[in-house]
Amino acid sequence: MAISSPTQASPFLHCGSNSESDSLAILHLKRDLLIPTVLRSHDDLNEGYSEGKVSNTRFGSFPHSTLIGVPWGSQVRASAVDTGSRGRKGWEGKGKKRKRDEDRQAQDDVAVEEKLKPEIEPKAAVDAATGFVHLLPPTPEIWTASLPHRTQVVYTPDYSYILHRLRARPGTVLIEAGAGSGSFTHAAARAVYNGYPNVNTGDSSTGGSLAKRWGKVWSFEFHEQRAQKLQEEIKQHGLDGIVEVTHRDACKDGFTPNETPASDLEANAVFLDLPAPWLALKNLARASTSSPLSRTTAIHLCTFSPCIEQVQRTITALRVLGWTEIDMVEIAAHRIEVRRERVGLAEEGLRGVNDSPASVDEAVGRLREVEGRSRIFHNEGSEGEEQAAAPGPAQVSKQQRLESIRNALEGRKLFKEGRLIHKAEQELKTHTSYLVFAVLPREWSEEDEKLAQEKWPAKVEVRQEKNGPVGRRQKKKEAKAKAGGNKEFEMAATTI
């Protein structure tokens, strides 16, 4: 896979005003139908369109020449591309392509990425009569909604809350395992990003102790293909240097990246999305010389497990290992559908409506009408007595009625008729996983405490005296300091 040059900033982080070639872009067909594609000015896969690389979608074909260099957010028309004649001329990449397609989920909608032999000048694209897409720069949210699923992924409501609780901010160094499909990875990269380290990836070790701490995601995945695929995506997305993927079993072999000693990571946030987080926890112990955790900061941790039994084991392990502020939550999120609901006899025969009576009056009116009709029927059938009254509306046939309703449709402004309602989306995710949070305070030795006591002697200044135990205690503050010494670090008030 082609690698974007290291000088190109990630389109996730600096998208510029216009789309550029060799960068990831999203074709927005409709909500929940988003196609990621790498824009290419010519080839990357050999398919043989005369327009150069073309993305084919259910809403038309889009030669990349029409997608490059346009302002992000533009509505782009489909082009008239001859999809029939190409490809038959002995296209060698077909088998490979099909395999790739099988990997994807929405097979129909995968942008077919094709190329032209470099010598041939791409033909200018011609607008098609219909069809368009919106061209968007990638964001972690869009990527999460459109990425090729290789595993279960963490969705936006969960990762948003997790990153918030993990205090993942510019400059945070975050460890993640397992990386899976990289959904969380991208959101984490955005959160911690505060610039590209000047040093090359691999020996960013120097970054840790320097004044500026570069935000970084150290990502671990023990499934080889997944690790490799994610690594390729990270490069493709310009996130090299911000995310580093390592193929490793985090439970068995710990958190040591390929070329960096674990002790250089100095991570201050950890996210574990793997089946047995309690097995990985032991590799996070600070005591070990190969601990990847920062010694001078508190560590925020989150584990993400679908089952309550996993949670219990994790929390037991956390307590034993001295983590504090342990807290477990789950996030339930849903989207809300807004629509206009039209009810009533006047809607009869239309689609997407409820054509039963809208009110008692309407119901009675209709009943009366039916009643009238059957009376006529009976009367005619039996004695042929002349009908008392009104042939009127009762005699309009159903067909006529439907027709007139349909005809009236043209003049109606349906978008503001009916009642405006909202309800939860049809398919609710009622459980994703349990989120366990914990904090490991910075280490604090007796030595540290002694220094702090020297620097900040607890002298007493009696302010706003209140009655009660507080005030009384304060008055007795001439007591002598008891020298530390106690394992539990007493911080006695010293007299000045």
Added chain:
Amino acid sequence: MKQELVQPYAYVALRLPSDATIVIQVLPNTTISIGKYGAFQANNIVGRPYHLTFEIRDTVTGDGRAQSGLRVVPAAELYADIKDEAPETPTEAEGGNPGAGGDGVEYEIVGQNGEVVMRTNRQILDDPNSQIMTMDEIEAFKAQSTGSGKELIAKILESHSALDQKTAFALAKYTLRKTKKYLRRFAVLPLDVPTLARWILTDKEPMKIMELREEILSLIGSWSNVHCTPSTTSLDGDGVEVKGGRWLVIDETAGLLVASMAEKMAILHPPDEDGLEAECKRSSNHEADTINGHDELEAPTTQDGAAPHLHDPRPRKASRLGTANTITLIHANAQPNLSLLKYFHFDAFNPPKSHPLESHLRTLSWLQLLSPDDDLGYTEPEIASEETIQSWKSGKRSNYYRKRRRWGRIKTIVDETRAGGFDGLIVASVMSPVSILRNTVSLLRGAAQVVIYSPTVESLVELSDYYSTGRRTAFLTNPPDSNLMPTDDFPLDPTLLLAPTIQTARCRSWQVLPGRTHPFMTGRGGSEGYVFTATRVLPAEGKVEARGKFKRRKVDGDMARSSSQQGNPASGGSGTIEVDTT
């Protein structure tokens, strides 16, 4: 990066055994009182790490006097009451008798041979008098006690007449409850945005932040795509400054939203919090200087913070305003309300120069945005000739320069905001979102994110309806004269936002204790909180036909259908989508 040790003058949160949080400023050499839990010396937490749990202990010295000190409570001790392998937990019970294991629920576990393994609470009378220590006795004991509260709890438990009748569950629960009440412990937490948000929502004044819950706040953060755009990093190696990262904000949560964005943009916490001490001293000295500096109240965004300008009657360079990684706040009143930023040592009326928000946050009023010529601050003060200036007394001169500078800053901010090109719009306001979008969508670049928070759903439902597929289709079919916009039918141009979506999220907390794991039984009610998201798009010139079985819809009255589908995936996408093509 936030300092990892408690800095003098920092605001910190103290979490108490009751789970309540209080926020204090750590003024060195003072006593901090935490109500019934006692008091301690600020110097006993300054310079110490965050997230430690301290216990207040009064020790008696040789001469019989008490002194108050803090003890770090080791983690092991925090969990001393939790016995993970407690044999009486129901998970250990043989036969898996499915008792309804909630606390206080009748519960009986019978072993294999029929013997009762565990007591139920069936026999226990719910007698409030079973606690035979009276409140007065407890208070008296508390007054005598010098310890951390543990003895007191033990004493209370001892005196509970029915204690031996309690089931293990109930006992654990009872101990927990007593612990919360009498243990004299607290944890010191850094006051960052998550902690601040939680504190205000649960302990302080939820209405002040429009009941914005953390799970919603974090959703806003993600969907707005707010992130750091470091301006110093040259990405092309040529020292070319990266532009971008400009967000437009309407924040009526007293600055919580701004703080949350600023934290994600690395402009909330001063890079060097050692400077905090100096800064705090400066601002307390400053009070005297601002007496005749009332103009700063009129122009909170002016850079002139401190005294020097009064004695420095030279033209100074115009304010250094960052061009990337900025927040532009539009406010409805004459002044923005950003009072919560004080917890991050930022005072909008007197911005400290060392604070990153000083150059990255700019504020303007709706009047300044929409009709700047009606705003006095935007009107250029007269230019005086060099000689005239020289002839003035120094006070008048400095006043002149100050006015020019203030005007310069306002003009820069207003012009730049009106020029638009923002990367996103984030709103938490009680004003009608329709009116806000009508005046801001044009300021957004293509692909900018729009995120609007509302505590209740109704205003967002109305807004979504104005972007419904049906309405957009009608708009495109029969475009109204753009000079007549907004019209009754089209309060907003429905073609400018893509994929409008309303969503909500709710966090449910659990208690996880051995054998007693369940969701917490009470939580915060009130507003649910909703987020509207959409993407600004640039419609193609001329008529664009959607692809799909488009013709059919006209024939068989699919107009009805499209309208019924709005808000579904359909709205906001290509015009084709309301037709089912699958």
